[in-house]
Every structure is written in C-alpha cells, then in structure tokens.
Amino acid sequence: MSLEVPPSAQPHCAVHPDVLAGGTCSRCGGFICADCVRTPLGSERIFCVACSLRPEVDYLEAFRLEYWGRRDSWAWTVGMLTLSLLLGVFVSLASGGQPTRKDLLLSALLLASVPVGGAFFLGKSWARHLLVATPFLLALGAGVVEPAQRFNHLLSAIPFTFAAVLIHRDVRTRLFFRQPVTPGALRAMWNRLRNNPIARQAFHFGFSSLLMPLLSPIAVVCGVVGLMRVNPRAHPPIGRRGQAIAGIVLGVVSPLLWVFVLNYLDQRFGLVRKD
Ligand SMILES: [Zn+2]
Ligand SMILES: [Zn+2]
Structure with missing residues (x-):
C-alpha cells in the first residue's frame, strides 16, 4: 500500500489545470503554478496574475488609475x-x-x-x-x-x-487621454511625484543654499522631514535617503562656508572696517 497522493488529488494551477500548483495567492487563495506566480514591486507576498494587477496590490496600477482620464x-x-x-x-x-x-x-x-x-x-x-x-x-x-x-x-x-x-x-x-503607458514611464512619474518629494526638495534647497545661504534652514528642515519619511519596507517603498542627507549636509555646510569665505576676504582685503 502506498501513501503517495495520486497526481489527480494534488492541487493544480487555477489557470493551467494540467500543471501542479506551487503555492496559493495571498489575496484570493487560488492555487498558482510557477508560471503564474507574481511578486509586485515593494511586496514580499505572492499573488496570482489577476490579483497582482489589482490597485491595492500594485501601487503603480493604483497610481495609474488615479490619473486615468483626469485632465492635466x-x-x-x-x-x-x-x-x-x-x-x-x-x-x-x-x-x-x-x-x-x-x-x-x-x-x-x-x-x-x-x-x-x-x-x-x-x-x-x-x-x-x-x-x-x-x-x-x-x-x-x-x-x-x-x-x-x-x-x-x-x-x-x-x-x-x-x-x-x-x-x-x-x-x-x-x-x-486614456492611452497606455509603459511600466517604466509610470514608475518614473511615480518616482517624480510620490517618492519622498520633500527629500528631493531638501537636496535642491541645499544646493541653492551654497549661493543663497538664507535657504539653508529650509534645506535642513526638509532634509530632516524627508529622512523621517524614508521607509524601504513600506508598500510602496519610500526612498531618497541620500538626497535627504545631502540636503541636511549642504544646509549645514553652506553657512559655515560663507563664514569662512567672508572671513578670508576680510583678512585679505579688509572688507570690514576695523576702526
Ligand atoms: Zn489571487
Ligand atoms: Zn498557472
């Protein structure tokens, strides 16, 4: 007597009935084969093809639907x-x-x-x-x-x-205009509009503060807020840690740099009258 389960009793893929399933979709619970398994960006769970395209699973799809047919x-x-x-x-x-x-x-x-x-x-x-x-x-x-x-x-x-x-x-x-866009273009747009925009602002303000030191407090504040928002484990993942840090560093360095340069110019050319 054999304890082996006959192939007909083993779970098969819901889409491909002649292929054995390797797991179940974490949303609908349906059996999925290796060909059907999907792991959407920013997710550690596995889904079937249909579920992977749902807005609550695929943030890019949710993002696309938000702008679909909306006047720009x-x-x-x-x-x-x-x-x-x-x-x-x-x-x-x-x-x-x-x-x-x-x-x-x-x-x-x-x-x-x-x-x-x-x-x-x-x-x-x-x-x-x-x-x-x-x-x-x-x-x-x-x-x-x-x-x-x-x-x-x-x-x-x-x-x-x-x-x-x-x-x-x-x-x-x-x-x-409800025209199809490539996933790459959609991701670039999501990255520009949604991926920690305040951290990107921090970097821009930090860079500008090298010429306009009055902007450096804004760069530091944006950088700190941006840094607190960074969360690579979130769904979708929030990045731009580097830009937030660069904003803070530039915001701190730029006034020091100006003090140093003005001090140097003062000693060299006597910009500030001493008497
Ligand atoms: Zn599913
Ligand atoms: Zn399948």
Missing part, C-alpha cells in the same frame, strides 16, 4: 489658449473697422484650430495627434494668404510644434 495641466493650458484665441479673433474683428479680405482669411485660419484645441481639452484622442500638426498647417495656410511672409510664418511654427511634440509625449497627458 497641459489640457487646461491648451483649453485656455484656445479660448483666448477665439476671443482675440472676435475682439480684433469687432474693433478694427472694416476687415480686409486678408484679415478675414487669417482669422478664419486661426478659428480652424479652435475645434482641435476644444477637442484636446475634452480628451478626444484624435486631437492629441492633430495638435502636433496644427502649427505647421496654420503656417502653411498663412503662407498662402501672405506669400511674402511665408518663411516667417513657417519659422514661427517651429516653437509651437516643438511644444506640441512635448505635450504629445507627456506621460501625464497620455493618462488623461
């Missing part, structure tokens, strides 16, 4: 610029007396960009792409209306196109 500052900027353009065109047409044919054509051209800006504000994904081409298309149109100014019009479209390309690539803006 670029959308507000584009929206406000579009509104001012609309008002500007109407005010200039209303106040300038009898508009010439050229004025009307240029105004019509500017107004043609209003739907693009409006749709961008409303989060229509076609507007995100069209915004990149809009400055160049407007410049081409203006060049047809004013052939003598064609070169200047094209030249002035360059900075706007450049800005539009930056907006098109912006991760935060992609989230507003």
Whole structure:
C-alpha cells in the first residue's frame, strides 16, 4: 500500500489545470503554478496574475488609475489658449473697422484650430495627434494668404510644434487621454511625484543654499522631514535617503562656508572696517 497522493488529488494551477500548483495567492487563495506566480514591486507576498494587477496590490496600477482620464495641466493650458484665441479673433474683428479680405482669411485660419484645441481639452484622442500638426498647417495656410511672409510664418511654427511634440509625449497627458503607458514611464512619474518629494526638495534647497545661504534652514528642515519619511519596507517603498542627507549636509555646510569665505576676504582685503 502506498501513501503517495495520486497526481489527480494534488492541487493544480487555477489557470493551467494540467500543471501542479506551487503555492496559493495571498489575496484570493487560488492555487498558482510557477508560471503564474507574481511578486509586485515593494511586496514580499505572492499573488496570482489577476490579483497582482489589482490597485491595492500594485501601487503603480493604483497610481495609474488615479490619473486615468483626469485632465492635466497641459489640457487646461491648451483649453485656455484656445479660448483666448477665439476671443482675440472676435475682439480684433469687432474693433478694427472694416476687415480686409486678408484679415478675414487669417482669422478664419486661426478659428480652424479652435475645434482641435476644444477637442484636446475634452480628451478626444484624435486631437492629441492633430495638435502636433496644427502649427505647421496654420503656417502653411498663412503662407498662402501672405506669400511674402511665408518663411516667417513657417519659422514661427517651429516653437509651437516643438511644444506640441512635448505635450504629445507627456506621460501625464497620455493618462488623461486614456492611452497606455509603459511600466517604466509610470514608475518614473511615480518616482517624480510620490517618492519622498520633500527629500528631493531638501537636496535642491541645499544646493541653492551654497549661493543663497538664507535657504539653508529650509534645506535642513526638509532634509530632516524627508529622512523621517524614508521607509524601504513600506508598500510602496519610500526612498531618497541620500538626497535627504545631502540636503541636511549642504544646509549645514553652506553657512559655515560663507563664514569662512567672508572671513578670508576680510583678512585679505579688509572688507570690514576695523576702526
Ligand atoms: Zn489571487
Ligand atoms: Zn498557472
């Protein structure tokens, strides 16, 4: 008689019924095989694939959902610029007396960009792409209306196109438009916005205090607060210990450095009158 448990009685993966399970998901308790096991960043527990993507397990997923479809500052900027353009065109047409044919054509051209800006504000994904081409298309149109100014019009479209390309690539803006972003880009954005920002500020203030010693108390305070927030075992882990310490050190060193330099200059050149 054998005590061995027959394979059919052993637990199998919930997703792959012909593969033996190696453990259970710590959230739903389902059996998982080696292929299905997931350990999300900042977690020491194991999860099944479905649970590993849940916001309470994956902080990056929670972070993504927080910004998903939420209007960002670029959308507000584009929206406000579009509104001012609309008002500007109407005010200039209303106040300038009898508009010439050229004025009307240029105004019509500017107004043609209003739907693009409006749709961008409303989060229509076609507007995100069209915004990149809009400055160049407007410049081409203006060049047809004013052939003598064609070169200047094209030249002035360059900075706007450049800005539009930056907006098109912006991760935060992609989230507003409900576009997929890579985990790496999402992590970089999380790191910038959520990973102990006060420690990063401490470093910036500390560095600036080398030139402006009045900033050094702010650097030290931010550094101490930032240092207290560091917790690599938290979920998600909070880092930037190095930047917090650098902020404190720079904040302490910079006034000493200034005292030393002023003292040296005083002895060398007699900046402070002795009598
Ligand atoms: Zn699970
Ligand atoms: Zn499996």
